[in-house]
Amino acid sequence: MPPPGSHFQKTNMIIANLKFPNNLFLAPMANVTNLAFRMLCKKYGAALTYSEMISANAIVRQGEKSMQRGLTCEDEQPFCIQVFGNSSDTITEAARILEEAYRPAIIDVNMGCPAPTVTKQECGSALLNSPELIHNIISDLTGNISTPVSAKIRVLDSMEKTLKIARTIESAGACAITIHGRTREQMYSGTSSLEYAKRIKKELSIPVIVNGDIKDGISAKHALEYTECDGLMIGRAAIGTPYIFRRISHYLENGEPLETNHCIQQVNDFIEYTKLVGKYNIFSPGNIKAQSKAFTKGVADSRIIRGKLNSAHTIGSIMDVMHGMCDETS
């Protein structure tokens, strides 16, 4: 039985007639949320997984690498593809190509990326300066593709401006909205405000998903209870720790932490990640090295282990370091 006041939803999370097994979602993260990583998060209970952001321009120009980012498999459903761009025509054309190829449950538009390479092209969080363009993008999409459309935003420097964007997204036909409670200028620093998501949830009728700084059961419970949002999206806390989804859902359901052997869990999950990368044919040495370091998170003496991983130049030597990680710390 969930503790009184719990907002963990085991059965009734619905977006655009899609019923989700719970309300914990994996955030889109460039260079992290490939199919292998998403499948691990799914295994641990992420109800909806998001692709890395995909350039609409690149899809329309038939960019192979960008197309690959939408790669999915039947077991992953429901999953969401996120696109970025600044022209409603190009985004709609890209969305048509992606829906045809991968049949995602939702297509999300990135309105939050603060990276200068993206904002210089007037994409990502730069769109937040143009409510009219946002309206055109969402209404063109909803009018021309059959997949439900959502948007993920950052907040602006005032509540009124942020509410205006949220209302625009809803009135243009989006099925849901995600609010990361930082401004574009904050990048990833400072704290993520919950005030905006709380206020937007009060005003809008579509599901609102709160995102930013949710890292454990306590912060998840607080974010859900304080904002009364429909769902939670988890980003950085899942990097190197896909098991976070099980930990958080356990806490939300039982009101107490889940006891596990963290180090062994991390090694096993990393090994499974490497197998999944092979299975889906998306192996890349750079990614394996980066992920091996990420999976040392929270392990005792992780700096020493990461030092060893830095000097490991073959997949075999990376695997040796990871296999020995728990011996190292015992």
Ligand SMILES: Cc1cc2nc3c(=O)[nH]c(=O)nc-3n(C[C@H](O)[C@H](O)[C@H](O)COP(=O)(O)O)c2cc1C
């Ligand atoms: C490595 C990395 C890559 C990211 N890539 C994307 C992206 O492709 N699309 C997007 O909307 N947000 C992206 N984000 C932002 C996250 O989705 C999320 O909004 C942000 O990290 C705040 O949530 P958190 O505190 O749970 O990490 C990225 C964040 C990180 C750390």
